[in-house]
Amino acid sequence: MARAVTTRRKSLNTALAWAVGLLIFFPILWTILTSFKTEAQAIASPPLFLNFDWTLENYAIVQERSDYMRFLWNSVIIAGGSTILGVIIAVPAAWAMAFVPSKRTKDILLWMLSTKMLPAVGVLYPIYLLFIRLGLLDTRGGLVVVLMLINLPIIVWMLYTYFREIPGEILEAARMDGATLKEEILYVLTPMAIPGIASTVLLNFILAWNEAFWTLNLTAVDAAPLTAFIASYSSPEGLFFAKLSAASTMAIAPILILGWFSQKQLVRGLTFGAVK
Amino acid sequence: MATEHSRSVARLMMAPAVVLLLGWMLVPLTMTLYFSFKKYLPLRGGDLGWVGFDNYVRFVSSSSFWPAVQATLMIVGGVLVITVVLGILLAMLLDQPMWGQGVVRILVIAPFFVMPTVSALVWKNMFMDPVNGLLAHLWRFFGAEPISWLSEASMTSIIMIVSWQWLPFATLILLTAIQSLDSEQLEAAEMDGAPVLKRFYHIILPHLSRAITIVILIQTIFLLSIFAEIFVTTGGAFGTRTLTYLIFQRVLESQNVGLGSAGGVYAIILANIVAIFLMRIVGKNLDA
Numbered sequence: 347m348a349r350a351v352t353t354r355r356k357s358l359n360t361a362l363a364w365a366v367g368l369l370i371f372f373p374i375l376w377t378i379l380t381s382f383k384t385e386a387q388a389i390a391s392p393p394l395f396l397n398f399d400w401t402l403e404n405y406a407i408v409q410e411r412s413d414y415m416r417f418l419w420n421s422v423i424i425a426g427g428s429t430i431l432g433v434i435i436a437v438p439a440a441w442a443m444a445f446v447p448s449k450r451t452k453d454i455l456l457w458m459l460s461t462k463m464l465p466a467v468g469v470l471y472p473i474y475l476l477f478i479r480l481g482l483l484d485t486r487g488g489l490v491v492v493l494m495l496i497n498l499p500i501i502v503w504m505l506y507t508y509f510r511e512i513p514g515e516i517l518e519a520a521r522m523d524g525a526t527l528k529e530e531i532l533y534v535l536t537p538m539a540i541p542g543i544a545s546t547v548l549l550n551f552i553l554a555w556n557e558a559f560w561t562l563n564l565t566a567v568d569a570a571p572l573t574a575f576i577a578s579y580s581s582p583e584g585l586f587f588a589k590l591s592a593a594s595t596m597a598i599a600p601i602l603i604l605g606w607f608s609q610k611q612l613v614r615g616l617t618f619g620a621v622k
Numbered sequence: 623m624a625t626e627h628s629r630s631v632a633r634l635m636m637a638p639a640v641v642l643l644l645g646w647m648l649v650p651l652t653m654t655l656y657f658s659f660k661k662y663l664p665l666r667g668g669d670l671g672w673v674g675f676d677n678y679v680r681f682v683s684s685s686s687f688w689p690a691v692q693a694t695l696m697i698v699g700g701v702l703v704i705t706v707v708l709g710i711l712l713a714m715l716l717d718q719p720m721w722g723q724g725v726v727r728i729l730v731i732a733p734f735f736v737m738p739t740v741s742a743l744v745w746k747n748m749f750m751d752p753v754n755g756l757l758a759h760l761w762r763f764f765g766a767e768p769i770s771w772l773s774e775a776s777m778t779s780i781i782m783i784v785s786w787q788w789l790p791f792a793t794l795i796l797l798t799a800i801q802s803l804d805s806e807q808l809e810a811a812e813m814d815g816a817p818v819l820k821r822f823y824h825i826i827l828p829h830l831s832r833a834i835t836i837v838i839l840i841q842t843i844f845l846l847s848i849f850a851e852i853f854v855t856t857g858g859a860f861g862t863r864t865l866t867y868l869i870f871q872r873v874l875e876s877q878n879v880g881l882g883s884a885g886g887v888y889a890i891i892l893a894n895i896v897a898i899f900l901m902r903i904v905g906k907n908l909d910a
Contacts, residue, residue, distance in 0.1 A: 443632075621799060
């Protein structure tokens with residue numbers, strides 16, 4: 347039986363929750379609003395909320411001055427490339443662990459997780475040095491590989507927890523009906539696995555997009571993604587609030603939208619299946 | 623049942639992931655260990671030979687070591703307390719019946735998707751700027767003298783920024799845990815006349831203990847290595863130089879690779895101590 351709730355209590359909850367929600371969201375909202383102001387309006391005292399002349403000029407200036415599209419493209423390539431590469435490597439591994447588990451499967455999974463715990467700064471110089479020697483510094487390819495490796499444990503784990511939910515009986519039934527291994531994978535398992543793979547791709551794309559240790563330390567000009575683009579606004583450009591806001595909005599908008607779709611998978615992906 | 627054949631196929635399928643991660647772990651780790659025992663200054667003479675545990679001793683006895691440990695503990699501890707306490711309250715609030723729950727959830731989760739460099743810069747300039755920042759306006763509105771947040775209250779500022787980023791994570795996980803709570807149990811307690819606080823301590827909190835532990839462990843691992851938030855705000859000044867940032871400065875800014883690598887080894891050991899506890903919980907869950 348559902349708990350009977352008075353309308354008064356529900357209204358109270360609603361008001362409180364919305365107030366808190368808006369407070370938490372406010373910095374993002376404020377950034378988006380400011381991006382449509384002129385520089386003078388952005389620092390007006392008292393601050394202007396909605397009563398200003400909306401303008402798009404900041405977006406044009408940011409694009410013109412720092413070539414936003416190039417950074418965006420780098421972000422897409424690096425986040426997308428590392429995610430796709432990671433999934434290609436992780437699907438067979440997670441598949442094998444979920445469907446042909448052995449005594450060591452658990453140990454391998456936990457060991458993979460432990461590589462994720464390796465603090466990046468502890469291996470900063472070796473990676474930096476290897477990148478110089480291999481000519482990978484400031485290349486998209488180099489970052490694709492590094493981000494793939496740091497997210498690979500999460501990808502394997504997420505896929506593993508999804509694959510494990512596919513009932514084994516279905517496979518047996520298909521085998522009884524004379525399906526070959528290839529048919530089994532192609533027609534029985536793949537359709538059931540696609541939602542899990544899609545969620546994994548989404549979450550890892552977001553993680554790679556926002557990664558800001560390796561992308562800041564291993565890029566300079568050519569391969570710099572949006573994280574570095576924004577860091578370049580650190581100062582003194584950061585004092586131009588309207589332009590900073592426009593740049594920030596452009597950097598976070600794509601991922602905010604994707605993020606809202608992935609919120610349900612977030613918990614599973616980030617707790618390694620420990621909380622569902 | 624798995625046959626011998628399917629087992630060897632399975633091993634083959636796992637091989638690429640295992641080999642890559644093994645390489646990713648062993649190669650840089652070995653190199654860090656190797657450098658940590660050397661005097662190695664790439665810009666001032668290069669490899670100057672073996673020095674034993676000299677770097678380890680020097681890293682710990684340098685005057686910036688203890689302040690860095692202190693800064694790290696304050697940031698990790700501060701953010702953990704804020705996100706867990708507010709996370710529990712927020713999760714309980716979001717669990718209540720209300721209108722527009724889905725939208726509120728989205729509003730609360732949003733900061734998690736903002737890239738660290740953006741949230742740090744937006745907070746630094748648009749909120750914490752002592753002249754034009756929104757907080758300065760707010761302070762002036764109440765007749766107070768605006769604060770130069772990042773220099774006068776640098777630690778508080780960093781903790782605020784990082785907490786804002788991680789509160790959504792804590793809330794989301796705790797909310798998921800609360801929703802799995804048997805509501806009949808709560809109703810029974812309510813009917814028996816148990817006051818709100820008692821219900822919280824005896825039913826909700828014990829139920830959440832596992833989720834809280836997981837939040838603490840995962841966040842600790844990420845918080846130990848926060849970088850961008852400090853890189854674009856204070857650059858390690860005003861007492862906000864964490865261990866991670868100190869090592870970064872040793873390695874890339876002053877190019878003292880031996881010393882930085884010794885610091886790196888300390889960081890790895892520290893992270894592993896936390897990781898062991900997390901792995902135990904996750905491992906137990908695998909058996910279930």
